[in-house]
Amino acid sequence: TSLATSIGGRTFGNCMMNAAGIRCQNKKDLDALVASSAGAYVTKSATPQKRAGNPSPRMHTLNKGSINSMGLPNNGLDYYLDYVIDDQHKRPKATNFLSVAGTSLADNLAMLHQIQESEFNGFVELNLSCPNVPGKPQVGYDFDRVNDVLDQVFQFYTKPLGVKLPPYFDLVHFDQIAAILNQYPLTFVNTINSIGNALVVDPRSEQVVIRPKGGFGGIGGASVKPTALANVRGLALRLKPAIAIVGTGGILNGVDVFEHILCGASMVQIGTQFGYEGTKLFDRLSQELKDIMNQKGYTNIEQFRGKLKTFD
Numbered sequence: 544t545s546l547a548t549s550i551g552g553r554t555f556g557n558c559m560m561n562a563a564g565i566r567c568q569n570k571k572d573l574d575a576l577v578a579s580s581a582g583a584y585v586t587k588s589a590t591p592q593k594r595a596g597n598p599s600p601r602m603h604t605l606n607k608g609s610i611n612s613m614g615l616p617n618n619g620l621d622y623y624l625d626y627v628i629d630d631q632h633k634r635p636k637a638t639n640f641l642s643v644a645g646t647s648l649a650d651n652l653a654m655l656h657q658i659q660e661s662e663f664n665g666f667v668e669l670n671l672s673c674p675n676v677p678g679k680p681q682v683g684y685d686f687d688r689v690n691d692v693l694d695q696v697f698q699f700y701t702k703p704l705g706v707k708l709p710p711y712f713d714l715v716h717f718d719q720i721a722a723i724l725n726q727y728p729l730t731f732v733n734t735i736n737s738i739g740n741a742l743v744v745d746p747r748s749e750q751v752v753i754r755p756k757g758g759f760g761g762i763g764g765a766s767v768k769p770t771a772l773a774n775v776r777g778l779a780l781r782l783k784p785a786i787a788i789v790g791t792g793g794i795l796n797g798v799d800v801f802e803h804i805l806c807g808a809s810m811v812q813i814g815t816q817f818g819y820e821g822t823k824l825f826d827r828l829s830q831e832l833k834d835i836m837n838q839k840g841y842t843n844i845e846q847f848r849g850k851l852k853t854f855d
């Protein structure tokens with residue numbers, strides 16, 4: 544039974560990896576991912592310069608997931624670019640993901656110019672959906688801005704690139720975002736980022752649970768799975784075949800991975816649960832997915848990927 548997948552002509556021995564932001568901010572975290580059974584890793588979303596992020600508490604564990612308002616704490620693009628290029632020399636056959644999340648168009652273009660001119664040959668994941676930087680709206684909810692960013696990026700950027708999107712909640716929005724994305728030579732689309740600007744209340748203390756933005760933050764974990772599956776499926780039905788789907792959101796076990804793949808995901812990313820479990824998560828999920836595939840008689844993921852059945 545193979546859990547291998549391929550995206551943009553690159554193959555991955557396992558279709559599971561971490562989601563950006565979770566246990567991938569420093570070299571020690573990334574070394575642990577390299578040593579794990581994950582098929583790839585993605586680095587914490589980078590800005591041009593190192594950032595401390597928002598004041599704590601900025602993440603809180605929930606019964607069915609997590610809320611965070613980290614505010615893009617990261618070590619700056621050079622740190623992650625050095626790491627992935629060094630890794631590329633050590634493991635020339637591996638493809639990994641470098642996440643970038645400029646807080647302005649100018650920052651995104653500057654970072655992509657630097658990456659274009661570097662030796663980096665992996666995938667860039669352009670994060671258009673960070674919900675937690677005060678005063679900076681999620682680009683993914685402004686369709687004209689998405690179009691403008693991609694138009695300017697593809698004037699010069701020629702390496703494989705994907706975008707990380709926020710969740711959409713209306714079928715018209717799926718139509719609109721897909722029509723824009725289909726105009727560009729994207730390698731993948733990653734859906735979903737956390738469900739932004741939710742509010743968790745502690746009735747005992749009569750207080751919010753995180754400090755930034757008056758308690759507003761992004762939700763991840765079990766409660767976002769139906770929204771994630773809708774976005775994976777909604778985009779899989781609308782994007783051109785050359786754009787692969789990376790499915791993220793609400794994965795806790797092998798069944799959740801199976802459902803994401805049924806909806807059309809070629810790769811899945813795990814955030815909240817990876818935060819709770821660490822790299823052994825990938826061993827557990829791999830075994831659980833293999834068990835389901837064996838029960839059903841599948842030997843590789845292409846046999847069921849995107850083949851979700853509907854009533855009509």
Ligand code: RRO
Pocket residue numbers: 564588611612613614615616644670672673674675676736737761
């Ligand atoms: O750092 C964060 O606050 C953060 C980011 Br950049 C993101 O894309 N998604 C998220 O839930 N948190």
